[in-house]
Amino acid sequence: MRVLVTRPAHEAQPWVQALEAAGHEALALPLIAIGPAPDAAAVAAAWRALPRYRGVMFVSAQAVRGFFAHRPAQAPQPPWPCEAWATGPGTARALQAAGVAAAQIVSPAADAARFDSESLWPLVAPTLQAGQRVLIVRGADGTAATAPSGAGRDWLARQLQAAGLTVDFVASYQRLPPALDAAALQLARAAASDGSVWLFSSSEAVRHLCAALPQQSWQNARGLATHPRIAAAAREAGFGQVQTTQPTLEAVVASLESLG
Numbered sequence: 001m002r003v004l005v006t007r008p009a010h011e012a013q014p015w016v017q018a019l020e021a022a023g024h025e026a027l028a029l030p031l032i033a034i035g036p037a038p039d040a041a042a043v044a045a046a047w048r049a050l051p052r053y054r055g056v057m058f059v060s061a062q063a064v065r066g067f068f069a070h071r072p073a074q075a076p077q078p079p080w081p082c083e084a085w086a087t088g089p090g091t092a093r094a095l096q097a098a099g100v101a102a103a104q105i106v107s108p109a110a111d112a113a114r115f116d117s118e119s120l121w122p123l124v125a126p127t128l129q130a131g132q133r134v135l136i137v138r139g140a141d142g143t144a145a146t147a148p149s150g151a152g153r154d155w156l157a158r159q160l161q162a163a164g165l166t167v168d169f170v171a172s173y174q175r176l177p178p179a180l181d182a183a184a185l186q187l188a189r190a191a192a193s194d195g196s197v198w199l200f201s202s203s204e205a206v207r208h209l210c211a212a213l214p215q216q217s218w219q220n221a222r223g224l225a226t227h228p229r230i231a232a233a234a235r236e237a238g239f240g241q242v243q244t245t246q247p248t249l250e251a252v253v254a255s256l257e258s259l260g
Helices: 007-022 040-048 061-069 089-097 115-128 155-164 184-191 205-211 230-237 249-259
Strands: 002-004 025-028 035-036 055-058 083-086 133-141 166-176 196-199 222-225 242-245
Touching: 002 184, 007 025, 007 035, 025 166, 035 061, 040 061, 055 061, 055 089, 061 089, 061 133, 061 166, 061 196, 061 242, 083 089, 083 115, 083 133, 115 155, 133 230, 155 166, 166 242, 184 242, 196 205, 196 249, 222 230, 222 249, 230 242, 242 249
Parallel strands: 002 025, 002 196, 055 083, 055 133, 133 166, 196 222, 222 242
Antiparallel strands: 035 166
8 A cells, every 4th residue: 555644854754664664655745844943032032931831832743853953052951940741652752852851741641542732631730830831832834934923723722821821832943835846746646546545644734735736636535644633624625535543653554454
């Protein structure tokens, strides 16, 4: 079975290799490009303010990489001065790779049913107190790069604010539309109906695909989505067959086998 991995280029290749090792033909077709933080000074300021935060929530592994890439020389050195919150194992691994101790990372268990803010909230909520501050590190849409708060779902922020906490945001990277060449566009058109499986880990990737091929029908296309919201975006785009899977290699391989 051929699988198109739509993650950003630096994340797609490990998935391609792992899927090939599992016996599938896999190709990278990145549908999100990654750019630097739109305001590096804001990221540096967030580093200097870390000791005042009860916790820092990272929305993705890319948010971690972008944040640590802008670490100023005068920033606090290890140990990490507060809790680091992650919505899934990939983000937790990125935090550990960046030097944050595992004991300071709060994240849903590796076998959790879902990896998202809703799964993270019950793990952090019992220890929070009104008046504390939380920083959310996320990405900025390339179309709104000057917005200091970046982009992304605000569900967790609303829960924190309702509990009496102050929430700050910083964008540690930008998510941009991909520059698809003629070969990539040809591959995408073919994969709309040749039985290939699209592996989506972002709703934005679905939107970028539709923007790149606005006249393309996806009614014969098959997709695997790593979250129900992403699956909904693929269905709204017209994908005829969409299945939700956990964002782990084992779960993706099992889902591919079920698709036959």
